[in-house]
Amino acid sequence: MEDLTDEFKYMATSLFIAFKALLMNETPVACILVNKSTGKIISIGYNYTNASLNGTKHAEFIAVKRLMENDHQINFQDIIMYVTVEPCIMCASFLRQLGINQVIYGCSNDRFGGNGTVLSIHNDKKLIGNTYKSIGGIMRTEAIQLLRNFYIQENESAPVPKVKKNKDIENKLYPPNIFNVNELEFTDYYGLIRKEEIYNQSDKEITPIIGHGYKVSNLVNLQYLKDIPYLEQDMGVVDDEQVNEFFDLFYDIDDNGQVQFSSKIRTYNSKKRHLNDDE
Ligand SMILES: [Zn+2]
Numbered sequence: 001m002e003d004l005t006d007e008f009k010y011m012a013t014s015l016f017i018a019f020k021a022l023l024m025n026e027t028p029v030a031c032i033l034v035n036k037s038t039g040k041i042i043s044i045g046y047n048y049t050n051a052s053l054n055g056t057k058h059a060e061f062i063a064v065k066r067l068m069e070n071d072h073q074i075n076f077q078d079i080i081m082y083v084t085v086e087p088c089i090m091c092a093s094f095l096r097q098l099g100i101n102q103v104i105y106g107c108s109n110d111r112f113g114g115n116g117t118v119l120s121i122h123n124d125k126k127l128i129g130n131t132y133k134s135i136g137g138i139m140r141t142e143a144i145q146l147l148r149n150f151y152i153q154e155n156e157s158a159p160v161p162k163v164k165k166n167k168d169i170e171n172k173l174y175p176p177n178i179f180n181v182n183e184l185e186f187t188d189y190y191g192l193i194r195k196e197e198i199y200n201q202s203d204k205e206i207t208p209i210i211g212h213g214y215k216v217s218n219l220v221n222l223q224y225l226k227d228i229p230y231l232e233q234d235m236g237v238v239d240d241e242q243v244n245e246f247f248d249l250f251y252d253i254d255d256n257g258q259v260q261f262s263s264k265i266r267t268y269n270s271k272k273r274h275l276n277d278d279e
Pocket of ligand 1: 087089
């Protein structure tokens with residue numbers, strides 16, 4: 001695909017849901033399920049392990065469970081998942097058993113990734129059942145940035161606040177891009193031009209349009225986010241202030257696919273329940 005604008009809109013949607021989870025003191029990981037033929041968002045899920053005290057309540061499980069409760073005749077071959085972080089081994093196995101069509105994820109999951117980083121549950125031929133396609137890289141820096149905001153919170157609730165360290169977390173470069181696919185699979189999804197420009201060059205980010213940068217506020221707006229099914233009923237009202245706070249958390253990406261670390265961002269402070277200006 002040359003123009004990935006729709007893919008980015010879907011991922012920005014998942015990122016906003018993850019931001020809402022962050023506001024609820026959950027690890028900011030979220031996903032949406034999209035019907036492949038209609039393009040409609042049919043379910044959402046977010047990490048819900050803290051409030052539920054249940055370590056298996058991952059975003060993927062919640063989104064699928066919701067869908068199954070509402071519809072008993074689901075063909076998972078019609079469904080694509082957009083999830084901010086690579087599914088863990090448990091979720092990757094679950095999605096494979098369901099027969100999901102495809103998973104698009106933001107950043108890789110270095111410790112538990114089941115779609116290529118630690119294990120390749122999605123396409124391991126030795127396992128029974130259908131394989132599924134999976135690829136990473138869409139808005140992966142934003143996915144990492146949300147997680148970093150969560151870890152800043154963790155540090156703040158520690159007995160000895162590591163203020164200096166927080167600064168490091170904010171300004172730290174992102175790890176190299178990992179797509180967890182071969183050249184052919186990369187080209188199939190991202191197109192030949194990106195294959196030549198990005199596949200072997202890990203410091204360059206994917207952008208919606210080749211040769212053009214983006215900012216998250218280009219992708220979604222208040223009305224679009226208010227219309228996400230189940231979001232407001234599950235996670236509370238979405239308002240202008242909150243949406244702007246969300247936009248302020250991320251660096252812009254320039255026309256060369258470089259993260260603009262010089263652009264001003266803010267960080268989320270759980271204790272004070274507001275955003276801090278980046279100093
Ligand atoms: Zn999981």
